[in-house]
Amino acid sequence: MDSLQTLASWIQESSRIVFFGGAGTSTESGIPDFRSAAGLYLSEKSSPYPPEQMLSYSFFISKPDIFFDFYRGKMLHPDAQPNGAHQLLARLEQDGRLSAVVTQNIDGLHQKAGSRRVLELHGSVHRNHCMSCSRYYGLDAITGSEETVPRCPECGGIIKPDVVLYEEELDHKVLTDSVQAIANADLLIIGGTSLTVQPAASLIQYFQGKHTVLLNGEPTSYDSRADLIITDRIGWAMDRISEMLG
Numbered sequence: 001m002d003s004l005q006t007l008a009s010w011i012q013e014s015s016r017i018v019f020f021g022g023a024g025t026s027t028e029s030g031i032p033d034f035r036s037a038a039g040l041y042l043s044e045k046s047s048p049y050p051p052e053q054m055l056s057y058s059f060f061i062s063k064p065d066i067f068f069d070f071y072r073g074k075m076l077h078p079d080a081q082p083n084g085a086h087q088l089l090a091r092l093e094q095d096g097r098l099s100a101v102v103t104q105n106i107d108g109l110h111q112k113a114g115s116r117r118v119l120e121l122h123g124s125v126h127r128n129h130c131m132s133c134s135r136y137y138g139l140d141a142i143t144g145s146e147e148t149v150p151r152c153p154e155c156g157g158i159i160k161p162d163v164v165l166y167e168e169e170l171d172h173k174v175l176t177d178s179v180q181a182i183a184n185a186d187l188l189i190i191g192g193t194s195l196t197v198q199p200a201a202s203l204i205q206y207f208q209g210k211h212t213v214l215l216n217g218e219p220t221s222y223d224s225r226a227d228l229i230i231t232d233r234i235g236w237a238m239d240r241i242s243e244m245l246g
Contacts, residue, residue, distance in 0.1 A: 003230050004237060008244040010187055010211050010228075017098040018185035019089050020204055024192025024216060026107055028083040028235035032074075033192075056166035064149045064158060068142075071161065075106075076125055078139060082113035083235035085191060088242045090114035100181035104193060104200050106163045119178045121170055121200045123163040132157025170199065182206045191215040191234050195222050 011017065023033035047070065053059055055075075060067045082090075090113040092098035101110050102119045108126045110118045128137045130152035141159050142150050150159040164170055182188060186209040193216065195201040204212075204222065214226040215234045223229055230237055 003228055004232070004240050005244060006228055007189075007213055007230065008241045010213070011092065011097065011241070011245065014187040014210075015097055016185050016209070017092060017187045017189065018100050018102060018181050018207075019098065019189045019191060020102045020182070020193070021085075021191045022104045022193025022195075022197070024194075025085050025103070025234060026080070026083070026105055026109055027192070028085075028233060029077075029080045029107075029109055031077045031080050031107055031109075052166060057168050060160070060165055068148055068150070072142065075163075076139070076143060077107060078143060080107060080109060082109045084237075084239035084242065085234045086110055086113035086115070088238040091242065093117065099185065100178075102178045102181060102203065104197060117181075119174050119181065121164070121174060121178065121203075123161070123171075125161055125163060127162035128159050129162060130155060130157040131160050175199075175203075178203050179206050183208060185209045187211050187213070189213045189215065190222070190226075193220075194218065195220045 027033050047054065049059070049066065054067055054070045086109050089098060089101055089110065093115055100117045100119055101115050102121065103110060104121050106120065106122050106125050108124055126139045128139070128141050129135065130137070133152060133155040135152055135154055137159055142161065151157065152159055182203055183206045185207060188204065188207045188209060190204060190213065193201070211227045212225065213228045213230065214220065214223060215230045215237060217231055217233065
């Protein structure tokens with residue numbers, strides 16, 4: 001039995017699957033990841049500021065015009081569509097087998113595919129709020145603004161994306177819900193993540209279930225503890241598994 005068939009059989013035996021995903025989950029949807037050889041952090045050379053600095057809270061506050069120029073150009077992909085990974089996970093949730101998606105991604109593709117219980121550790125580009133009056137806005141408040149720095153039409157305050165920037169803490173409730181979901185899972189599928197971003201990566205230590213599966217193109221520090229490692233492209237692999245499940 002090959003690795004994809006093994007995972008398909010484990011999925012059929014499970015009823016509390018949790019998927020823990022990172023940027024690699026969305027690369028086949030045309031959204032670049034951050035840390036691979038072709039990733040955003042290594043390929044972005046057009047600015048005198050490194051991406052990590054431009055995506056920090058202090059930089060957002062001190063240079064919002066440069067932040068939003070980078071954010072719109074590199075972080076927003078409103079036309080991206082879900083791939084086989086997003087689609088299979090949504091199907092497994094509908095079938096009552098998957099209890100949660102815990103994601104480090106901010107692109108909203110899991111919801112676009114139909115997933116309903118998505119725990120977004122780093123927030124979402126689709127939620128934005130005015131820093132002055134707290135009104136909430138959708139993505140069009142950022143993409144449709146004629147000003148470099150989008151401002152609230154009601155009070156003039158800066159509209160901040162609800163994404164967790166460097167120097168900001170993760171949402172406590174999302175963290176707690178993620179820990180609970182992982183702790184109660186019977187199958188943990190980890191996909192498209194290098195498991196280097198903390199504290200998100202540390203959440204997988206709470207898993208106490210039967211099998212841990214790693215779907216990632218490159219080695220991770222967790223490889224020795226996984227029950228199954230799949231190095232195929234995650235969207236392609238999930239498409240094959242979906243076919244096997246019928």
